[in-house]
Every structure is written in C-alpha cells, then in structure tokens.
C-alpha cells in the first residue's frame with residue numbers, strides 16, 4: 128500500500144477476475160448511456176431550440192419502431208446483467224466439496240478464527256495458496272460482515288445462525304480484511320489481515336504451536352464436560368439419539384418431516400433442543416444456551432462431524448443405526 132492509492136484492489140482469488148469483468152461491463156454500459164443521454168439532451172436543446180416567439184412545437188405521433196427499440200434494448204441489457212450476476216452469485220454461494228473448512232466468530236470488535244487443527248487467530252487468517260477455503264461464520268453479538276476486497280468476497284456474519292463464504296486464493300501476500308457492516312463504536316477498527324502462504328509455508332505455520340488440541344478433540348472434551356455423553360451414547364443405548372453418523376444424514380423428526388443434519392441443525396439442537404425432536408425420542412434435552420460459547424458450539428459440531436465417515440458423499444449406510452431412525456430397536 129504505502130504511497131499508492133489503488134483504484135481497484137488486487138485480484139487475489141479465482142473469482143476476482145470474473146467479478147471485475149462484470150463490474151467493468153456495468154461501468155461501460157452506464158458510461159455509454161450517460162454520455163448518450165446527456166449528449167442527446169444538449170444536441171436536441173440546440174438543434175430544436177425555439178427560434179421565434181410565435182413558433183409552435185411540432186408534436187410527432189406514432190414512432191412505434193422507436194418505442195419498441197428503446198424497450199427491447201434495455202430489457203436485453205438488464206437481462207444480461209441479471210443472468211451474469213446470478214451466475215456469479217451462484218458460484219460464490221456454493222463452496223466446492225473439497226474446500227478446507229475454517230470457522231469465524233465475529234464480535235464487537237474483533238474476528239476470532241479457528242482452524243480444524245486447533246490453531247486460533249484473532250484478526251488474522253492464514254490460508255494456503257491454491258486451496259479452496261470455506262468459512263463458516265457466526266456472530267456473538269450484532270451483525271458484522273466479512274469483507275476481503277482482494278478476494279471479492281463479502282458475506283454478512285449474523286448472530287444466531289451460520290453463514291458461509293468461500294474463496295480460492297491465487298497469489299501469496301497480505302490482504303485487508305474489513306468489517307463491512309456498521310456494528311458500533313469501533314466498527315471502523317474491526318479490521319484484520321489475510322495471509323496467503325505457499326502451501327509448504329502454510330504447513331510449517333500449521334505445525335507451529337497447537338497448544339490446545341484440534342477442534343474436534345476440544346469438542347469431545349466439551350461433550351464429556353457438559354455431560355452430553357451420558358445420554359448421547361455412541362452405541363445408541365442412551366436416552367437420546369446416538370450421534371454416530373448423524374452429520375450430513377437426513378434425520379426423521381417426531382410428528383413427521385425430516386431435516387438435513389448440517390452445522391445449523393446441530394447448533395439449534397444444542398441451544399433450542401425442543402425445536403426439532405428426533406422421531407422416537409422424547410423432548411427431554413435441556414437447553415445449553417448460556418452454558419456454551421459460540422466457539423464451544425463449533426468445537427462440538429466438529430466433534431459430531433468426526434463421528435461420521437469422512438466422505439460425506441456416498442457414505443456407507445450404517446447397519447446398526449439406520450440414518451434418522453437411531454432409536455428403533
């Protein structure tokens with residue numbers, strides 16, 4: 128940065144050039160019509176100016192062709208903008224299956240980041256170059272927004288639910304992270320840095336100082352400490368469903384209906400256990416609202432994930448506990 132004041136931020140992710148092409152297209156269309164309209168105003172004002180006091184204006188009728196033309200052309204142009212934007216939006220909202228998961232918790236006024244391996248960072252995020260990274264994000268207080276201009280990624284971080292975004296960095300370096308949603312006094316200072324590292328440097332960084340164990344290990348510990356294990360027994364003999372193989376499965380609910388067991392569902396089940404009762408079980412679980420932090424919930428989620436076979440797709444059917452019906456015996 129320094130003395131340079133860039134008009135456009137650097138392009139440092141796979142999607143950045145696509146976003147810039149669309150932005151450039153919008154800019155060109157807007158500039159073209161601005162010039163055309165203002166040019167026409169000045170030209171017509173001079174060409175058709177009133178030349179004498181008694182001159183009556185000539186009012187033209189008809190001109191159907193012109194009417195159709197200036198309806199169809201803008202319609203076509205806006206449809207191009209819409210479909211192009213929708214395509215990009217669709218790409219940006221669907222992380223690839225092999226993306227590396229990282230968790231983000233926003234709070235007034237900092238970004239807390241947790242890697243699966245257990246590394247924690249504040250206002251910094253280290254990622255390897257060329258690897259797709261999926262962020263699962265939530266907030267402890269108000270709405271924040273995770274904005275990395277160089278990646279052309281911006282996603283709201285909302286209390287009470289998970290939002291996701293993803294990117295594939297293409298260039299090693301240090302990039303700005305901003306909060307892009309006004310969140311109180313120090314909103315403007317809720318900034319940080321993304322460090323994109325060569326894969327080998329990233330491995331070195333990862334191996335340095337994992338004091339507290341992986342996210343899943345911490346989750347397992349929390350699972351014991353909160354006495355979850357007393358009811359959620361792995362072999363399904365407890366009073367609550369076994370959590371083995373639950374993540375990614377379709378859970379059948381009491382009173383009909385099903386739910387996909389994703390991060391949001393597990394979070395809800397911890398904080399509002401009565402919201403969705405698994406078929407075959409009673410509403411006996413107490414809420415853990417206030418007993419477990421957002422980071423603790425993320426650790427629990429990673430623990431529950433670790434109880435499922437790794438490839439979530441084409442997972443083998445568990446013979447002892449049919450998905451969604453763990454209670455039937």
Ligand code: CUA
Pocket residue numbers: 233234236270271272306307308309310311314315317
């Ligand atoms: Cu957080 Cu603005």
